[in-house]
Amino acid sequence: MNTCEILYWTIGIIHSEHTIEENTPIQPVYAKGCKGYVELCPEFVEGLSDLSGFSHIYLIYHFHQVRSVQLLVKPYLQDEGHGIFATHAPCRPNPIGLSVVELLGIEGNTLHLDDVDILDGTPLLDIKPCTAKFDLHDIKKNGWQDEVDEETAQQRGKRKYHQ
Amino acid sequence: MNTCEILYWTIGIIHSEHTIEENTPIQPVYAKGCKGYVELCPEFVEGLSDLSGFSHIYLIYHFHQVRSVQLLVKPYLQDEGHGIFATHAPCRPNPIGLSVVELLGIEGNTLHLDDVDILDGTPLLDIKPCTAKFDLHDIKKNGWQDEVDEETAQQRGKRKYHQ
Numbered sequence: 001m002n003t004c005e006i007l008y009w010t011i012g013i014i015h016s017e018h019t020i021e022e023n024t025p026i027q028p029v030y031a032k033g034c035k036g037y038v039e040l041c042p043e044f045v046e047g048l049s050d051l052s053g054f055s056h057i058y059l060i061y062h063f064h065q066v067r068s069v070q071l072l073v074k075p076y077l078q079d080e081g082h083g084i085f086a087t088h089a090p091c092r093p094n095p096i097g098l099s100v101v102e103l104l105g106i107e108g109n110t111l112h113l114d115d116v117d118i119l120d121g122t123p124l125l126d127i128k129p130c131t132a133k134f135d136l137h138d139i140k141k142n143g144w145q146d147e148v149d150e151e152t153a154q155q156r157g158k159r160k161y162h163q
Numbered sequence: 164m165n166t167c168e169i170l171y172w173t174i175g176i177i178h179s180e181h182t183i184e185e186n187t188p189i190q191p192v193y194a195k196g197c198k199g200y201v202e203l204c205p206e207f208v209e210g211l212s213d214l215s216g217f218s219h220i221y222l223i224y225h226f227h228q229v230r231s232v233q234l235l236v237k238p239y240l241q242d243e244g245h246g247i248f249a250t251h252a253p254c255r256p257n258p259i260g261l262s263v264v265e266l267l268g269i270e271g272n273t274l275h276l277d278d279v280d281i282l283d284g285t286p287l288l289d290i291k292p293c294t295a296k297f298d299l300h301d302i303k304k305n306g307w308q309d310e311v312d313e314e315t316a317q318q319r320g321k322r323k324y325h326q
Contacts, residue, residue: 001176003204006225006286008169008257027297041166044256046234049246053306057248060223060259062169071210083212085220085290088297093207094171096223096289098261100300123169126259127248131305133316134190134251137263142294143216153296 010123012040012109014061016116021065023160026076027088028099028115030157036101036116038124040109048127052106056130062123063095077148077156086143097122100130173286175203175272177224179279184228186323189239190251191262191278193320199264199279201287203272211290215269219293225286226258240311240319249306260285263293 016036018024025031038059040048051057068091074080075087084092102114111127145153179199181187188194201222203211214220231254237243238250247255265277274290308316 001202001204003173004286006171006173006288008171008259010166010169011256013164029297039164041164044234044248047247047249047256049235049244049249050307051246051249053304053309054249055304056300056302058261060257060261071207072212081212083214084210085207086212086214086217086292088291092289093174093210094223094288096171098221098223098291100298123167125169125257126255128251128261129249129306129308130300130302131308132302133305133308133311133313134192135263135300135302137219137293137298139219139293139295139298141216141218142296143292144213145292145294145296146216148296150296 008125011044012038012124014038014059014118014122014124016118016120019120021119024119025117025158025161027157028101028117030154031115031117034116036113036118038111038113042109045109048106054103054129054131056100057103058128058130059099059101059124060126061097061118062125063090063097064123065119066090066095069093076159077153078144080144082144171288174207175201175287177201177222177281177285177287179281179283182283184282187282188280188321188324190320191264191280193317194278194280197279199276199281201274201276205272208272211269217266217292217294219263220266221291221293222262222264222287223289224260224281225288226253226260227286228282229253229258232256239322240316241307243307245307
C-alpha cells in the first residue's frame with residue numbers, strides 16, 4: 001500500500017471567542033453559548049445557497065496549531081492512554097478537526113454559529129449539512145467514554161472556559 | 164483573507180463491494196448490510212488501541228474520482244439545485260468525504276465495517292469515534308431534505324445498488 005499526498009485549500013476562516021488553546025472546549029456539546037462565525041472566501045458564496053434551512057452543520061477544518069503526531073494520547077476527559085483514532089485529540093496523523101455546530105444565520109459570506117469549540121483563526125476545509133435523515137445513528141458502544149461520568153465529562157470537556 | 168495549501172497523506176485505503184460509482188449508495192443509512200474494510204498503513208496501527216470498544220466511527224476520506232468543482236448541484240435525493248455546501252455531493256471545493264460506519268471488529272491493521280457507502284479503493288484521511296456523549300445532536304431544521312419523503316429518499320439514496 002502506497003501512501004500519497006493530498007492537497008487541499010482553505011476555503012475560509014473560523015472565528016471564535018477562543019483565543020487560547022487550553023481555554024477552548026473540546027467538543028460542541030461543551031461549548032453551548034460559545035458564539036463564532038465562518039468567514040468564507042467570497043468565491044465560494046454561491047455554494048451556500050439553501051444552507052440556511054439547516055439548523056446544524058459539520059465544519060471540517062485544519063488543526064493549524066498541531067506540530068507533532070502522537071499515536072497514543074491521554075484524552076481531555078480521562079487520565080488513561082488510548083489510540084489517537086479512539087479519541088478526538090488534535091495531534092493526529094492528518095490534523096483534521098470535525099465539529100457539528102448550530103447555524104444561526106447567513107449574511108453574505110458570513111455564517112453565524114453557536115456551540116463553537118474551535119480556536120479563533122482556524123482554517124476551514126469544508127461545510128456539510130447535518131440532518132435527521134443522515135446523521136442520527138444507533139450508537140451502541142461508546143468505548144472508554146462510557147467510563148467517564150457525565151459530570152466529569154462536562155467539567156473536563158469545557159476545559160478552562162467559563163472559569 | 165488569504166487561501167493557503169494544506170497537505171495531508173493517505174493513512175490507508177477503504178475497500179468495499181462498490182466498484183461502480185453510480186451503484187454506490189449516497190450515505191451509510193442507505194448502505195445497510197454493505198460490508199467493507201479499512202486497510203490502515205501498518206505504521207499507524209498503534210493509533211487503533213481501544214477503538215474496538217466503539218460501535219460507530221467517522222471515516223474522513225478523499226473523493227479520489229472527482230475531477231471538477233461545482234458550486235450548484237442537484238443532489239441525488241432531489242431534482243432541485245442547491246449550493247454544494249447544502250449537500251453531500253462529492254464535487255466540492257475540497258473533495259472530502261465523511262461517513263459514519265459501523266465498526267464490526269479490528270484485526271491487526273484491518274477494520275471490518277458495515278453500512279459502507281464508499282467507493283472501493285478510496286484513500287482514507289482520518290478515523291474518529293462517533294459517540295453518544297459527543298454526536299447526538301438536537302437537529303431542528305433539515306432544509307430541503309424535509310421536502311423529500313422517506314420512501315423516495317430510500318429509493319434514490321441506494322442509487323443502483325441492490326437492483
